[in-house]
Amino acid sequence: MMKKFFILNAIKNMDKKALIETAKKSAKEAGKFWPFVLLDIIWCGLKYGTGYIEYWVFKFYKIPKKMRKTYYSRGNNNKIVRALNNPEYNEYFDSKILFNKTFAKYVKREWLETENLSFEDFQAFCSRHDYFVAKPNKDTCGKGVEKYIVSEIEDIKSVYDHIKSGDFGLIEEGIHQHPDINAIYPGAVNTIRFLMIKKDGVNHIVFVAIRMGHNGMCVDNFDNGGMSAQINEKTGEIYTVAVDGENKIYTHHPYTGTPITGAFIPMFDECLKMVDDACNIVPEIRYVGWDVTVSDKGPQLIEGNRYPGCLLYPEFNEKQEGYLPIIKEILGDEWEKVGIKGL
DSSP states (O other), X not given: OHHHHHHHHHHHHXXXXXXXXXXXXXXXXXXXXXXXXXXXXXXXXHHHOOOHHHHHHTTTTTSOGGGGGGSOOHHHHHHHHHHHBOGGGTHHHHOHHHHXXXXXXXXXXXXXXXXXXXXXXXXXXXXXXXXXXXXXXXXXXXXXXXXXXXXXXXXXXXXXHHHHHTTOOEEEEOOOBOHHHHTTOTTSOOEEEEEEEEETTEEEEEEXXXXXXXXXXXXXXXXXXXXXXXXXXXXXXBOSOEEETTOOEESBOTTTOOBOTTOBXXXXXXXXXXXXXXXXXXXXXXXXXXXXXXXXXXXEEEEXXXXXXXXXXXXXXXXXXXXXXXHHHHHXXXXXXXXXXXX
């Protein structure tokens, strides 16, 4: 019943124009008649709970049909979240302010709340940093974030007034990336996503991926034009090509020309240790996407996502298989409780 409600609600609220455009571009890639692809998108929504964006990103128009069931949709993601995460502890991840306080040991950067921020404290903060970012307390995917280079501020009082009167919850010291990470794309803080599940006190990795900015954007999120590539969880090597939201494939970053495939993440063992420790601070949230960057100060925790997105590209493994089999193996006897059928 819940699945039918979710699908009907999704159909009601979907962007019909974008749906048809997705069908047309998928059909062009697959060499098929677009109305047939449109029907396939709808069928996949009914069968797997996937939306048209997932159909495009997962390349359901070309991967083997038997692999479709291994990818998980927003609907299946909801089931995992409900099964593993205690909603009474959501605020530790939904509020950037509470998150920074709770995980202060791993945040490793100065930040101030804007609510009681005085102009004098703001001036002093600016004097200590060459750039900073202003963030809403609860928005996600990089939305509402503004970056300020201190040397370029002409009227510091007007910036202060803008931050105080806007929807910003905090300001944070700007992060200076490790040279190896910065060389890939210097325009944004490129983050490493660790998707983790806690099972019987043990923290398991589902996948590790690097997300990179693109096209001059100052954020690395897929929703804002970024690109992603998979990282070997044991060695820290980026072992796949990178893919962006238009399904374009890259071995080198198109903005800088820096090699992506075959590059190694610096201080990767320290990153692994940090996210493993972080999983134990709020153990009631067992399913988390941790976003980490490697700065000139070492690994830093950017945020934890208690509702982690999972846009997997088929190029990330030879079998073109999704993550559901990995999650099923990790959960073992808990898998039935999740309620995902057909795997």
